Amino acid sequence: MHYLVSVVDDTAGLATDEEMAAIDVFNDRLKTEGHWVFAGGLAAPSTATVIDNRGGQAIFTDGPYVETKEYLAGFWVIEAEDLDVALKLAADGSKHCNRKVELRPFLGVDLESLPGQGSDQ
Amino acid sequence: MVDVRAAITQAHRAQWARVVAALTRRFGDLDVAEEAAAEAFATAVERWPVDGVPPNPGGWLTTTAQRKAIDRIRRENKRDDKHKEAQMVLDDGPPEPLGAIEDDRLRLIFTCCHPALAMETRVALTLRMLGGLTVSEIARAFLVRESAMEQRITRAKAKIKAARVPYRVPAAEDLPARVSGVLSVLFLVFNEGYLATGPDTDPVRHDLTAEAIRLTRLIRELLPADGEVAGLLALMLLTEARRAARISASGELVSLGEQDRGAWDVALIAEGHRLVRERLAARVAPGRYQILAAIGAVHTSAHDVRDTDWSQIVALYDQLVRLDASPIVALNRAVAVAELDGPEVALAAVDRLGDPLGGYHAYHAARADLLRRLGRSRESRAAYDQAIELAGNTAEIAYLTRRRDQLG
Numbered sequence: 001m002h003y004l005v006s007v008v009d010d011t012a013g014l015a016t017d018e019e020m021a022a023i024d025v026f027n028d029r030l031k032t033e034g035h036w037v038f039a040g041g042l043a044a045p046s047t048a049t050v051i052d053n054r055g056g057q058a059i060f061t062d063g064p065y066v067e068t069k070e071y072l073a074g075f076w077v078i079e080a081e082d083l084d085v086a087l088k089l090a091a092d093g094s095k096h097c098n099r100k101v102e103l104r105p106f107l108g109v110d111l112e113s114l115p116g117q118g119s120d121q
Numbered sequence: 122m123v124d125v126r127a128a129i130t131q132a133h134r135a136q137w138a139r140v141v142a143a144l145t146r147r148f149g150d151l152d153v154a155e156e157a158a159a160e161a162f163a164t165a166v167e168r169w170p171v172d173g174v175p176p177n178p179g180g181w182l183t184t185t186a187q188r189k190a191i192d193r194i195r196r197e198n199k200r201d202d203k204h205k206e207a208q209m210v211l212d213d214g215p216p217e218p219l220g221a222i223e224d225d226r227l228r229l230i231f232t233c234c235h236p237a238l239a240m241e242t243r244v245a246l247t248l249r250m251l252g253g254l255t256v257s258e259i260a261r262a263f264l265v266r267e268s269a270m271e272q273r274i275t276r277a278k279a280k281i282k283a284a285r286v287p288y289r290v291p292a293a294e295d296l297p298a299r300v301s302g303v304l305s306v307l308f309l310v311f312n313e314g315y316l317a318t319g320p321d322t323d324p325v326r327h328d329l330t331a332e333a334i335r336l337t338r339l340i341r342e343l344l345p346a347d348g349e350v351a352g353l354l355a356l357m358l359l360t361e362a363r364r365a366a367r368i369s370a371s372g373e374l375v376s377l378g379e380q381d382r383g384a385w386d387v388a389l390i391a392e393g394h395r396l397v398r399e400r401l402a403a404r405v406a407p408g409r410y411q412i413l414a415a416i417g418a419v420h421t422s423a424h425d426v427r428d429t430d431w432s433q434i435v436a437l438y439d440q441l442v443r444l445d446a447s448p449i450v451a452l453n454r455a456v457a458v459a460e461l462d463g464p465e466v467a468l469a470a471v472d473r474l475g476d477p478l479g480g481y482h483a484y485h486a487a488r489a490d491l492l493r494r495l496g497r498s499r500e501s502r503a504a505y506d507q508a509i510e511l512a513g514n515t516a517e518i519a520y521l522t523r524r525r526d527q528l529g
Contacts, residue, residue, distance in 0.1 A: 001285050082287040083237060084295075105284040 002037060002079055002106040003086040007099050009073035015041070019098050026096035030078060035089055041074035073099065077106075125170045132178040133162060137253030138339065140182050142225035144190055145232075145288060151278045153190050155250060161186035226251070227343045228288050230336075234303040235286045242277045243306045249274055251339070252332050262329055264319050300344065304353050304410065307337050311357050315364070316514050324368055324516030330361055348400055352411030355396035359417035362389035367516075374520040378426040390421045412441045431460040448477040456487055464494040482511035486521060498528045 015023065030036040045064040052059045064071065076093060080086035083105070090103040140161060144154035161182045175181040233246040245263070248254045254262075260270035280286070291299045314329025337354045344350050366380040375381075397418040400411050407415070416437045423429040438454035452474055459467030468491040471484070478484035489504035505525035512518050 003284075082285045083235075084287050084291070086284075087237065107283065 001081060001086075002077055003090075004104045004106065005076040005078060005086075005090045005093050006072050006102040006104070007041075007074040007076075007093075007097055008070050008102055009099055010070045015097065019096075022096040022098070026093060029092075030076070030089070035078045035080055035085075037077040037079050039074070039076040042072060045071045070100075125174060128174045128178070129162070129165055129169060132165065132182065133253055134335070136179045136182050137162075138226050138229065138251045139179055140186050141250050141253075142229040143183050144186055145229055146225045147187065148190055148194070149288065151232075151250060151281060153193060154186075157186040157190035157193060158182075160189040164189075224290070224343075226339065227290050230303055230340065230343075231290055231299055232281060232286055232288050234299070234306050235281070236299070236302055237284065237286065238277055238280065240306070240309070242273055243302070244309055245270060245274055246277050247306050247336065248310065248332065251336055254332065258328075262313065262326065264322065300340075300347060301349065303340065304337075304349060307333050307340070308353060308357075308410075310336075311360075315360060316517070318513035320515060322515075324372065324374070324514050325364060327364070330357070330364070333357060334361060348403060348405055349408040349410050351396050351400055352408060352414045355393045355400070355414035356410050356417055358389045358396070359393035359414060359421050362386040362393065362421060372516055372519060373523065374514070374516040376520070377420065382424060382426075385421065393421070394418055407440075409441065409444055412437055412444070416441075429460070431457060435461050448474045449481070449483075452478060452481075452484055452487060459491060459494075464491040467491055468495065480511065482508045482513070482517075485511065486517075489521070489524070493524070493528060501525075502528050 027036065027039060030039075048064040050061040050063070050065045052061070074097070078086060078089055080089060083103075086103055086105075090101050094101045137158065140158045141151075141154045144157055145151055148154060164185055165178075165182060169175075229250055230247065233250050234243045238246070241263070245259050248259050248262075249256065256271050256274060257267045259274075260267040263270070265273075290296070311330055311333035314326040314331075314333060317324055317326045317329075334354070334357050337350070337357055340347075341350050341354050362385050363377075363380060365386065366382070366384040367375055369375050393414065397411075397414050400407060400414070416434055419430050419433050419437070434457045435454065438450065438457055441450050442454060452471065455467045455470040455474075458470060468488070471488050471491060474484060485504045485508035489501050489508055492498075492501035492504055502525055505521055505528075509518055509521045509525065512521060
C-alpha cells in the first residue's frame with residue numbers, strides 16, 4: 001500500500017541545513033526499513049507554470065494555479081502495510097522536516113514501475 | 122410460548138456487534154459486513170416465527186450473514202477477482218465459537234474510533250457498527266439530517282477502506298492512547314443523552330445514555346484490567362442512577378441538592394460503588410474517569426444533601442486539577458468549594474475563569490447562583506440572563522428561568 005506524505009509549508013524559506021540533515025536521517029531510515037519509494041522537495045510556488053491543453057491549444061500561465069497561504073513544499077511516497085504504520089512514519093516525517101504534513105493513500109495505483117521500489121504485495 | 126419478537130429484539134441487542142465484527146474480519150469490508158448483518162436480521166424476522174428461535178441465535182445469525190455476504194459479493198464481483206471469490210466460498214465452515222469473536226468486537230471498536238477519523242464520525246460509526254442503531258436514529262440523536270449522517274458514515278467507511286485503517290487491536294504501546302479515544306467517544310454519547318441539547322429534543326435521551334452504558338460494559342468485558350474503562354462505567358452508572366430524579370413533572374431540571382434521593386436507582390448506585398471500590402483497592406494512580414466516578418460515589422453515598430462529604434469532593438477535584446488543568450474542571454471545583462468555604466471564596470475562583478469560559482452557559486449559571494447566595498440580586502439576574510441565552514437543554518433553561526424570576 002502506498003501513501004503520499006505531502007509537506008505543507010506556510011513560509012517562503014527553504015529547509016535549513018539542520019532540517020535538511022534531519023530529513024536525510026529520516027530518508028535513510030525509510031530506506032533501511034523498506035518504506036522508501038520516492039521523495040522530493042519542490043521549488044517555490046512562484047516557479048510554477050500552469051498548463052491547460054483542454055481547449056485544442058495549450059495555454060501556459062505563469063504562477064501556481066491558486067494563491068494560498070500554505071503550499072506543497074515537497075513530498076514522500078512511502079510504502080506501509082496500513083494506515084497506523086503510515087501515520088507513525090508521517091508523524092516522524094513532520095518532526096524531521098519541521099513542517100506540517102498531510103497523509104493520503106494512493107487510489108489502488110500500482111507503483112511498482114517507479115525507480116527504487118519493490119512490490120506492494 | 123416463546124415470544125419471538127422479544128427474542129429477535131434481544132438477539133439484535135446482544136448479537137449485532139458480534140455478527141458485524143465477525144463478518145468484518147472475514148471479508149475485510151465494513152459495508153459488506155453491515156449490509157449482510159442487516160439482511161440476516163431481516164431473515165430472522167421472517168423465519169424465526171415459522172421455524173422457531175434457533176438454539177444458538179448468534180451462530181445462526183453469523184452463518185446466515187456470511188451466506189448473505191457471499192451472495193452479495195458473487196453478485197457484485199461477477200467480473201472481479203475470481204480467485205478471491207473462490208476462497209471466500211470455500212471458507213463456509215461453521216461460525217467460530219463466540220469466545221473467539223470477542224476479539225473481533227474489540228477490533229471493530231478500535232476501527233470505528235480510529236484517530237484518523239473526526240470525533241463526530243467516530244461517534245456515528247460506533248453507534249452504527251457496534252450499537253446497531255439505524256442511520257436515521259443516529260441522525261435524530263445528533264440533530265442532523267439523515268442524508269448528512271448517511272454521507273458522514275459512508276465517507277468514513279470509504280476512508281477506512283481506501284486508507285487501509287487496520288482492523289486490529291492496537292499494539293501495547295499505543296493501547297492507552299487509543300482506549301482513551303474510545304472512552305471519549307462513549308462519554309460524548311452518554312453526555313449528549315444526559316443533557317441533550319436542542320429545543321426540539323427530550324431533555325434526557327435515555328436511548329443514548331443506555332447505549333453508551335451498554336457499549337462501555339462491552340469494553341469493560343473485553344478490557345477488564347483497564348482502570349479508566351471501569352472508571353467511566355462507574356461514572357456513567359452513578360450518573361444514570363440519578364436520572365429519574367433529575368427532571369421535575371413540569372419538565373424542569375432539578376439540581377443535585379433538591380433531588381428526591383428516594384427516586385435514585387439503588388441497583389445502579391450499588392454497582393457503581395462496587396466499581397469505585399475495586400479501583401481504590403487496585404492502588405493504581407487513578408485517571409480522570411476514575412476520579413469523576415469517585416466524586417459521583419461521594420454524592421450518591423449521602424442520603425441527604427446535608428450529609429455530603431464536601432471536603433472529600435474538593436480533595437478529589439484537587440486531584441483532578443493535577444491531571445486536567447482545564448477551566449471546566451476548575452469551575453466544577455469552585456462549585457464544590459462554595460459548599461465548603463462559602464460562596465464568596467468560590468465566586469473569586471469562578472471570576473478568574475471568565476476569559477476562557479465566557480461563552481459557556483455553566484460558567485454563568487454557577488456565577489448566578491453564587492451571586493444569588495451573596496444577596497447580589499442585580500448581578501445575579503444578569504448572570505442568569507447570560508446562562509439562559511447560552512444554555513441548550515430545555516429542562517435547564519426552565520430551571521434557570523425560574524431561579525432568575527425568584528430573585529427579589
